[in-house]
Amino acid sequence: MNKNLDRNKLPKHVAIIMDGNGRWAAKNGLQRISGHDSGVKSVQEIVEEALDLNIPYLTLYAFSTDNWNRPQHEIGVLMNLLVKYLKSEFNKLIKNNIRLNTIGNISALPKLVQDEVKRVSEKTKNNEKMVLTIALSYGAREEIEDVVKKIALEVKNNTISIENVDQSIINRHLYTRNLPDVDLLIRTSGEQRLSNFLLWQIAYAELYFTKIYWPDFGKKDLHEALLNYQNRERRFGKTSEQINV
Ligand code: IPE
Ligand code: IPE
Numbered sequence: 637m638n639k640n641l642d643r644n645k646l647p648k649h650v651a652i653i654m655d656g657n658g659r660w661a662a663k664n665g666l667q668r669i670s671g672h673d674s675g676v677k678s679v680q681e682i683v684e685e686a687l688d689l690n691i692p693y694l695t696l697y698a699f700s701t702d703n704w705n706r707p708q709h710e711i712g713v714l715m716n717l718l719v720k721y722l723k724s725e726f727n728k729l730i731k732n733n734i735r736l737n738t739i740g741n742i743s744a745l746p747k748l749v750q751d752e753v754k755r756v757s758e759k760t761k762n763n764e765k766m767v768l769t770i771a772l773s774y775g776a777r778e779e780i781e782d783v784v785k786k787i788a789l790e791v792k793n794n795t796i797s798i799e800n801v802d803q804s805i806i807n808r809h810l811y812t813r814n815l816p817d818v819d820l821l822i823r824t825s826g827e828q829r830l831s832n833f834l835l836w837q838i839a840y841a842e843l844y845f846t847k848i849y850w851p852d853f854g855k856k857d858l859h860e861a862l863l864n865y866q867n868r869e870r871r872f873g874k875t876s877e878q879i880n881v
């Protein structure tokens with residue numbers, strides 16, 4: 637545990653763009669696939685550490701809508717890894733009181749993955765120490781498109797009136813309807829972009845970019861990100877004086 641870290645000032649919701657598996661593999665003279673394999677170990681370590689720190693919401697970007705454009709073989713490996721991860725972590729999720737949640741177009745996933753996601757989500761649905769959300773076949777623009785369609789339909793059916801469409805209604809239609817806004821967004825691998833992740837939910841998130849490739853990202857790197865977060869002043873549009881009264 638980093639001695640400078642203040643346990644009382646931790647973010648409630650940490651979201652991570654787990655990037656750099658392929659480059660990590662290339663750097664180590666391995667195939668991209670081995671990078672994904674090693675990335676799973678980082679997932680395990682970070683989930684465990686977030687749990688230890690009592691961070692109640694952890695959201696991981698595992699597969700984007702645009703990742704469907706990757707070579708079939710790589711997609712297949714990623715899907716198999718997902719099933720393997722869910723099967724192997726199941727007991728740990730139960731033991732550690734973690735609820736598995738997913739966001740994204742789950743119906744686009746192979747049946748095997750869908751079944752496993754449904755099984756684990758159902759069996760962990762009453763767990764309450766941490767909500768672990770995995771973004772699968774996720775795209776923020778697709779999510780917003782879905783929200784607009786759902787609200788439009790409700791207006792058409794007179795379930796809600798157009799005057800009542802506000803931010804809270806939008807929030808309630810997002811895939812993240814049960815999650816608070818993101819406080820800290822981490823992206824590994826050195827890229828400084830969002831790649832269609834949680835565009836609405838990160839309106840006031842603190843952004844943290846590190847050059848470390850995801851398979852090398854461990855608990856001390858998480859501590860560093862959290863420490864960096866704690867040293868920022870979140871003003872939400874106000875002045876510094878207003879914040880520090
Ligand atoms: C992140 O690593 C994993 C997924 C996007 C599924 P990448 O596979 O994108 O690795 P790089 O960016 O090519 O190094
Ligand atoms: C973002 O990484 C998606 C995930 C980490 C799952 P990408 O590697 O797909 O993003 P780009 O292509 O570099 O923007």
Ligand code: MG
Binds near residue numbers: 655656657
């Ligand atoms: Mg990448």
